[in-house]
Amino acid sequence: MSAVVIEGAYVAAGSGAEHESGHVVAEDGVITAVGAGPAPPAAGARRIDGRGLLATPGLVNTHHHLYQWATQGMFADATLFEWLSGSYALWSGLDAQTVSETTTAGTAWLALSGCSTAGDHHYVFPREAEAMAAAEVEAARAVGVRLDLARGSMDRGRSAGGLPPDGATESLEGAIAATEAAIDAHHDPSFGSMTRVAVAPCSPFTVSRELMTAAAELARAKGVRLHTHLAETADEQEQCLAEFGTTPVGYAEKLGWLGDDVWLAHGVHLSDDAIERVAASGTGVAHCPSSNARLGAGVCRTPELLDAGVAVGLGVDGPASSELTGLAGEMRQALLTARARGGPRALSARQALHMATLGGARCLGRSAELGSLEAGKLADIALWRVDGFGRDVIDDPVVALVFSPAPPLEHLLVGGQAVVGDGELRTVSAEAAAAAGRSAHRRIVAEEARR
Numbered sequence: 001m002s003a004v005v006i007e008g009a010y011v012a013a014g015s016g017a018e019h020e021s022g023h024v025v026a027e028d029g030v031i032t033a034v035g036a037g038p039a040p041p042a043a044g045a046r047r048i049d050g051r052g053l054l055a056t057p058g059l060v061n062t063h064h065h066l067y068q069w070a071t072q073g074m075f076a077d078a079t080l081f082e083w084l085s086g087s088y089a090l091w092s093g094l095d096a097q098t099v100s101e102t103t104t105a106g107t108a109w110l111a112l113s114g115c116s117t118a119g120d121h122h123y124v125f126p127r128e129a130e131a132m133a134a135a136e137v138e139a140a141r142a143v144g145v146r147l148d149l150a151r152g153s154m155d156r157g158r159s160a161g162g163l164p165p166d167g168a169t170e171s172l173e174g175a176i177a178a179t180e181a182a183i184d185a186h187h188d189p190s191f192g193s194m195t196r197v198a199v200a201p202c203s204p205f206t207v208s209r210e211l212m213t214a215a216a217e218l219a220r221a222k223g224v225r226l227h228t229h230l231a232e233t234a235d236e237q238e239q240c241l242a243e244f245g246t247t248p249v250g251y252a253e254k255l256g257w258l259g260d261d262v263w264l265a266h267g268v269h270l271s272d273d274a275i276e277r278v279a280a281s282g283t284g285v286a287h288c289p290s291s292n293a294r295l296g297a298g299v300c301r302t303p304e305l306l307d308a309g310v311a312v313g314l315g316v317d318g319p320a321s322s323e324l325t326g327l328a329g330e331m332r333q334a335l336l337t338a339r340a341r342g343g344p345r346a347l348s349a350r351q352a353l354h355m356a357t358l359g360g361a362r363c364l365g366r367s368a369e370l371g372s373l374e375a376g377k378l379a380d381i382a383l384w385r386v387d388g389f390g391r392d393v394i395d396d397p398v399v400a401l402v403f404s405p406a407p408p409l410e411h412l413l414v415g416g417q418a419v420v421g422d423g424e425l426r427t428v429s430a431e432a433a434a435a436a437g438r439s440a441h442r443r444i445v446a447e448e449a450r451r
Contacts, residue, residue, distance in 0.1 A: 003046070005042050006055055008050040010054045010386070014354065014374075017034075018398075020036070022055070023035060024379075025040065026413070029192060034373050052387030053383045055381060056381075057373055058414060059327045059382060060363075060370060063265040064106070066102050066118070071320040071444065074090070085163060089165065090445070092124075092168045094125075098440045098443055098444055101436035102440045103140055104142070104433050106437075111144070113409065114382035115145065115412075117147075117364070117380070118146065123154055124168055125170060126168050130178065137195050143427055143433075147195050148197075149196070151197055151200060152201060153211065154169045154170065154201070155211045156208050160208070175215075179215070183224055192369060196224070196364070196366075198219070198226060199225070204236070226262040228265065230266065231248040231269045232265070232266035236248055249277055253277060253281075258283045259281050259283060260281070263363040264283060268300045275308050275310070278308075279310045284312070286312075286314070287315065288314070288322070291322040294322055302355075327356060329405070331402045332405070349396075349401070349403060380414050382409060382413075383411040
């Protein structure tokens with residue numbers, strides 16, 4: 001790899017470090033220098049003129065469902081449980097080709113919103129389980145985005161009181177074996193790896209107690225992280241109290257599902273006591289404000305989580321519950337949602353950017369590599385055009401990024417390599433990615449019509 005020099009940008013490096021006219025230098029995919037003023041000499045480096053640009057760490061998406069690209073816009077007025085019940089019938093038609101196409105479209109869209117690392121929770125494996133995981137890994141690698149694949153599972157179909165049709169679930173033994181196979185085949189724990197795998201049974205209302213327990217044991221035996229949906233809706237709260245005699249967080253705690261190797265999706269309905277338990281255990285939370293609003297699930301108590309010291313990252317959630325949302329837009333949505341509930345000091349622009357970067361890296365267990373621009377960390381860098389019409393009257397570039405609709409993304413580097421350059425995808429064509437998404441949608445709808 002050649003060296004890269006960014007010079008003249010406003011550098012929001014993270015952890016409070018900002019440089020009005022600064023530089024970032026990277027070599028062999030790793031940052032070697034960050035600071036104010038001109039860059040140190042770097043012979044033969046590719047140079048990027050940063051004037052008019054804001055440099056931030058590449059954004060980290062902590063919760064997504066890439067396969068849902070194929071089912072956007074459906075069940076538009078449904079509650080979460082209604083939306084899931086209708087969607088599962090469509091998702092039962094997933095196969096490896098559809099997963100490849102949706103991953104291509106979804107990661108390309110994320111890259112164009114400044115996202116360099118995508119945490120994807122895939123939990124529907126009606127067929128071709130190993131091929132589907134491999135297809136997702138291959139497609140994300142072609143786009144050039146880091147993939148943290150949370151290999152999900154469900155073993156509790158409708159016949160056992162769960163939400164999904166039985167045909168969309170796996171057996172307990174089959175789910176554990178397939179998850180272990182995905183870890184063995186794709187998990188790369190090395191510094192700078194493009195693919196990590198986590199163990200991620202879907203949720204308490206689609207997964208048995210036995211699978212939740214076995215999944216935690218597998219993850220800890222393999223040294224990988226744990227992820228699941230929790231406390232997303234009031235319905236879930238009521239179901240857990242009725243079925244398990246405790247809250248979702250209480251149930252998770254009983255099963256060994258709180259800890260510094262765990263991050264939870266949503267965490268909307270958390271009491272003061274639940275927040276204290278999450279914070280004390282080191283558990284992270286993926287905040288998905290647009291999806292929570294779209295499905296009417298409620299408002300996450302993000303300021304309280306942050307005040308308690310919880311690692312909070314941002315997540316787009318599935319495209320089918322957050323249509324065409326880019327990760328950059330989630331910063332604005334998180335800020336507005338928090339302020340609508342708690343007033344103008346509930347969340348700042350820099351807190352929102354922190355959640356989208358270092359907070360997300362903490363959730364994924366990658367804060368030593370990602371989430372801030374520091375020497376020794378990976379050269380995952382987003383460069384935003386903040387001197388254009390309208391934003392040229394906002395003096396604070398971080399406010400311009402977070403308060404307004406997302407500014408144009410000029411460049412996205414992942415490990416120093418150009419994934420987006422001059423506003424365009426450089427690894428795959430946008431047209432090909434869009435065509436892949438259309439193909440997946442048509443196939444999955446046709447498959448449902450045939451059943």
